[in-house]
Amino acid sequence: MELDQLRYFLKVAQRGNFTRAAEELMISQPALSRSIQKLEEELGQPVFERKTRSVLLTDAGTLLQARSQQVLTILEDTKSEITDDGQCGRVRVGAIPTIAPYFLPEVLQRFSAKFPKANLIVQENTTDVLIKSCRQGEIDLAILVLPVPAKYLEVEELFEEELLLVLPPHHALVEKDKIRVADVEPFPFVLLDEAHCLSDNIVSFCRQRSFQPVVVERTSQLTMVQELVSLAHGISLIPAMARQCDQSQRRVYRSFTGRKPTRTVAVAWNPYRFQSRLLVAFRECLRR
Secondary structure: OOHHHHHHHHHHHHHOOHHHHHHHHOOOHHHHHHHHHHHHHHHOOOOEEEOOOOEEEOHHHHHHHHHHHHHHHHHHHHHHHHHOOOOOEEEEEEEOOOOHHHHHHHHHHHHHHHOOOEEEEEEEOOHHHHHHHHHOOOOOEEEEEOOOOOOOOEEEEEEEEEEEEEEOOOOHHHHOOOOOHHHHOOOOEEEEOOOOHHHHHHHHHHHHOOOOOOEEEEEOOHHHHHHHHHOOOOEEEEEHHHHHOOOOOOOEEEOOOOOOOEEEEEEEEOOOOOOOHHHHHHHHHHHO
């Protein structure tokens, strides 16, 4: 049994499809199929139940998946520990889309200046995907928003930031000196898709103020939310870090009077994986 066979097997199990797995592994599908076939011959039973367009793990495959992840994790951590000099190495960072483009560039630049030999890899995805990747060791840490619904991960709060009301320039609320949360209740909202935790933050805040926001449009990108607001499709709440990067005059940002909506940004990592000196240094860079 070879390590590449285990890696190939895990990729097929993850994608549930030989074609997609082969594309990500950058090998031909026949080569991937032969590798899995040899693995099954050695084990004496199938690890996948083949269907027309997908594959499912058999009982043997489920056991092999857990053991393969353990084997590869131990080997990777061993190599990292042996070669850990505090200067060279790889740090795989995950972040949700409403944080990555606004918060990470400055952090990455600062860290790279101090550790020029480090290899930084950034993955942008939703909370659920990043938690799974962090737990399985596919990334070293994830920058998320609390709460983080995950066991076996260490979570550290970084900072709290305000969510600002964003309006089109000629909206009725722009002329008000003070805007209360109750003032936005009659107006339609533009939000991100439900897969994004920012939408949950906004809806939860509104419900705590005894009203359900009427969502007229959803989109997958925060910049599109801002553009739809500019076109008077609705109003929304935007993280302060995104507002700082917005130089457009086509939107107006306001802070609520009284208790303000906020979100808490945190970093999560798998404490059962080897923590290189470079990774520890990166977490310290995040704290600063």
